[in-house]
Amino acid sequence: MYELRGLNEECGLFGIWGHPEASELTYMALHSLQHRGQEGAGIVASGGDYLFGARGMGLLTEALSQTQLESLRPFSKSIGHVRYATSDSSALSNVQPFLFKSHIGDLGLAHNGNIVNALHIRRALEDQGAIFQTTSDSEVFAHLLRRAKGPTRKARIKTVLQQLKGAFAFVILHEDALTIALDDHGVRPLMLGILDGAYCVASETCAFTAIGAEYIRDIEPGELITISDDGIDFDRYTDFENPNMCSMEYIYFARADSEFRGTSTYTIRKALGEELAKEMDVKADIVIGVPDSSLAAAKGFSDESGIPGEQGLLKNRYVGRTFIASGQEARERAVRMKLSPVRDIVEGKSVIVIDDSIVRGTTSKFIVKALKKAGAKEVHMGVSSPPLKNPCYYGIDVSTHAEIIASAKSTEEVREEIGADSLTYLSVERMHEVYERYGSRGECDACFTGNYPIENTDGLLPQEKDAKTKGV
Template sequence: MLAEIRGLNEECGVFGIWGHPDAAKITYYGLHSLQHRGQEGAGIVVTNGESLYGIRGEGLLTEVFNEGKLENLQGYSAIGHVRYATAGGGGIENVQPLLFHSQTGSMALAHNGNLVNANGLKHQLEAQGSIFQTSSDTEVFAHLIKRSGYISLSDKMKNALTMVKGAYAFLLMTETELMVALDPNGLRPLSIGRVGDAYCVASETCAFDIIGAKFVRDVMPGELLTINDNGLHSEPFTLSTNSAICTMEYVYFSRPDSNIHGINVHTARKNMGKRLAAEALIEADVVTGVPDSSISAAIGYAEAAGIPYEMGLIKNRYVGRTFIQPSQSLREQGVKMKLSAVRKVVEGKRVVMVDDSIVRGTTSRRIVSMLKEAGATEVHVCISSPPMKNPCFYGIDTSTHEELIASTHSVEEIRELIGADSLTFLSVEGMLEAIGRPKMNESCGQCLACFTGKYPTEIYPDTVLPHEKELVR
């Protein structure tokens, strides 16, 4: 569904490349493929081997950069970032990559994820004399590196990585090397590619396609990579790892043409739709999906159910972002601006509306109403994931139970609230089977916290709002 209008917002996207004469332009195109992961800010930092220089700004990538600005970014290596504000809030000071200068050299830092112990670490660092220039949890990591007593950057990184907890895919670049690290649970996707003799890294493999890069492999949980003129070097920064990638990457966040751990996102979503039809076969005349992330699941449902798939909902792609609107009434108006029902498709029909998830329920209610206003006689809502009952502390914009309708309402209560004739959620087991994972257990390789309440890391007290502490274990 449309993240901007329903409250479920993406994390961020990172891209880096080492050893390419057009590093800035390559990074721009890579970030363009990752724009769906963040639309609030973008930035690129380059190095020419002697110094680091960056440009960043608020808004979409195309709003921040033009041809002239890219021409000013001369260097053979670069890192870039597209941002959705989760930890730290908005403001140009929080747009990444963050760039730091010192007498011993410069470094640029880009981060996808959320550090669950950032507040506690920040208090400790401030007590020791650190002064923070941003409210971003990413800056905490930079201070840990600079305050480390180790000599080599690799040792500084490993020391800092043992102190931070949560979800993180870090890209750190100096004048002479690019370092990449993924948290011990691998909560965020991160892959390595190669274009010519240059190595690149990206949040999703779809970024490799646009630049003509060949996929090499995924970055492993707990892995630290060093990329420089001598090539690529890998070492673990911890042996205590347990793969638990965010399941919502398959359900919603990632682009359909991306592959995560060898699993194509479109295929996984289509399988979710097929499994949903097996779990909830409904007598209907037409199946439609909510653009864009639910289309694959809707196609799968239609194929398995033997019901025609039609474009019953159309997305208007030329409307400005609406998630920045402050009131719920304006958010609901944003639904009307973003989506339209195709009357000739749904009029007089029993419609199965497939969507990937329900967060607050307000957008689902508006879409059901929209379909019925267009003449649908019945609207059956089928969700290709289980109910989201628990907040996420790893970089998704759902940090309290109050934001999640399934946390406080039964399925039947949600059905009544959104005005659907029926409401079905995919089971956890069905979702894992559709993705291609083992049955639900600690080794399934997925983070299921938003569905089950079982978090792969400790959730620190200063991460949870006071009234939430009894609800999160």
């Protein structure tokens, strides 16, 4: 089973403490975070003395049965996770939340991101006798916590977090507390909310909307929050803070209605489209966006340029997951199933197509061809982000250099390959200007610029590490 998306392997987190319908709310919240991961899902809930969990493969509706959900219904504290994984690591054992048992208490663990020194830590722990159950980087947290020394659990958690490098948003459940931690670069989003007096945490605010919770604020890089029956405790595990929110969250990953510091992703994407219009000097009859994630940018482009916006491409929303093998030919077939042009809108017209990103170029190549076949006179591509050139080490499967079309090609060479009449990308400077305008304190742009904010200690891509954990 393979899903055709430009970029993969983000994950969605949720947690809630002290609500009579905790597991049902977690299920609903995960449903709204489904776009962040479709390979597996799970829930772990606290029954007071022990934790109980259920997880499965696939979309949330397939992963958890009614019987499993019923068994979690009585509990008032729970966490949940939706996961996307690359081929080999998609085993059920890697689906989160993980549930660890020990005589000092149970631990439920949900992680979004990628720990870039996990392989080093894992090797050292294995040499000391630890046996890992999964090939996931996230598991090192549990082993380190069990070994950590310190007067309180919070002190021990701090010690562990200080040893980890990379991107990590953690939602951690013990019988008596819900702990939330975000790495000191704040690469992945994490939001705090409240519902009927019960605190909750989610990767995106769309989860709060889905359950009727109030969005309190974004969790800050380096923050460590503990929620228990005694209330909420705000702390930090480090004084270091270097905000580097993933640019791709704004551009593509997050749902358009999700908010960052009170501004919706839709508004940010629209502004990216407006800025692109200032940089793209092309005359055309109409502007169309590539559904779904680029519609906001296309609206911004149309508003700024004065060129009328149309819905010239339709997306078959039921082709989310396709029964096809990976490989370029299969991808091309899947794009054909997914997108189709509206002939009488584009026929005889010169068209500007706005997409939010070009990764392998499969989508844009197909669109240019399909629009021309439908009678478009000219097809100009506008991309509301800079040329994507490098892989990501912080939890996103942007794949290898070899698969990324702009990795070794100039913009003119990419234009030629996708067959467009012109190709314009947004500049890195204007992209950052937009984020700053909406209160962002700093963004990672490494897949565009190669300036990685966190050194990749393990020196491997997340998908390469999986094999290494097995000694391959």
